[in-house]
Amino acid sequence: MSSPYSDKVIEYFQNPKNVGEIENPDGIAKEGSPACGDMVQLHLKVNEDTQEIEDIKFRSYGCASNIATGSIITEMAKGRSIDEAKEITWQQAADELGGLPAVKNHCSVLAVDALKEAIRDYEEKHGLVEEQVPTTIEVAKERLKHVMNPIHGLDVLKTNLVEDIEIEDKVITVTVDLAEDHQFASAVKEDIKEKLEPRWDIEEVIVKYRE
Ligand code: FES
Numbered sequence: 001m002s003s004p005y006s007d008k009v010i011e012y013f014q015n016p017k018n019v020g021e022i023e024n025p026d027g028i029a030k031e032g033s034p035a036c037g038d039m040v041q042l043h044l045k046v047n048e049d050t051q052e053i054e055d056i057k058f059r060s061y062g063c064a065s066n067i068a069t070g071s072i073i074t075e076m077a078k079g080r081s082i083d084e085a086k087e088i089t090w091q092q093a094a095d096e097l098g099g100l101p102a103v104k105n106h107c108s109v110l111a112v113d114a115l116k117e118a119i120r121d122y123e124e125k126h127g128l129v130e131e132q133v134p135t136t137i138e139v140a141k142e143r144l145k146h147v148m149n150p151i152h153g154l155d156v157l158k159t160n161l162v163e164d165i166e167i168e169d170k171v172i173t174v175t176v177d178l179a180e181d182h183q184f185a186s187a188v189k190e191d192i193k194e195k196l197e198p199r200w201d202i203e204e205v206i207v208k209y210r211e
Contacts, residue, residue: 005064006098013064018074020057027122028194030148031114035106037153038062040070042114046122051081058114061153065100065107069093073115082119088112117146124198135199140165140172143195150184161188163210170203172196180209 003010025043032039038061045055056078058070073093077085090108094100100108123129133139141157149159156162156176164175174192178185189207196205 004101004104005068006100008096008098009064009068009100012068012071012097016060016067016071018057018071018078019059021059022055022057025118026125027118027120029114029117029121029146030191031110031117031146032148032154033062033066033106033110034154034158036062038066038107038110039148039153040066040111040114042070042074042111042118044118044122046082048126051083053077053080053082053085058111060111062110063104063107065104066111068097069100069108069111070114072096073111077115082122086116086119088115121195121198127200129200132200135167135172135196135201137165137167139199140167140174140196143199144174144192147188147191147195150187156188156192167202170201171206172199172202172204173206173208175208175210177210182209185209 022043022045026046027044029042040062041059043057044053047054056074058074060067060070073088076088090112093112094108144157145155147156149156149161152159161176162174163177166173192207193205196202
């Protein structure tokens with residue numbers, strides 16, 4: 001049977017590089033694909049003096065295309081400055097892999113989005129985001145689009161896991177539709193805090209569970 005994948009995709013799928021996690025990463029992303037419900041996680045270590053990506057690791061819960069793209073973008077990004085790495089596109093990653101079947105483009109988009117989001121996470125945590133837009137409900141929702149609902153592999157907004165968001169006096173309260181003793185409750189809480197705590201005008205993030 002002929003394969004829809006290039007030899008390079010198959011090689012990277014079978015022997016992916018830079019798989020895993022980094023202890024105390026400087027930037028983190030977990031991105032999910034609305035097209036297929038798969039997920040990819042990416043960790044970065046950045047040299048604060050040079051702003052170069054010193055280490056990068058990923059874990060994919062997606063298909064062969066996603067694993068191969070995750071692998072190739074880690075190689076493309078390693079050693080580059082965060083500004084250079086931000087410019088890597090899914091098309092470049094797909095070209096580097098010798099092409100991907102058109103129906104699989106969203107898989108490489110997912111991996112590249114994870115790289116961009118991990119860089120953004122690093123920049124937010126280090127006060128490098130220039131526009132100091134005040135945190136409104138809309139801004140908070142934009143950030144929460146990058147928190148995955150582990151039950152579905154899609155974000156917590158799309159899956160209605162977030163019931164309410166309130167912002168008052170630099171405190172943001174997010175109510176989630178999960179019981180406190182649910183197996184994913186603490187992971188979701190941690191991810192929500194992770195995305196909102198770096199906001200420059202937020203001092204506390206409270207996550208409330210279903211009563
Ligand atoms: Fe889901 Fe490829 S089909 S990541």
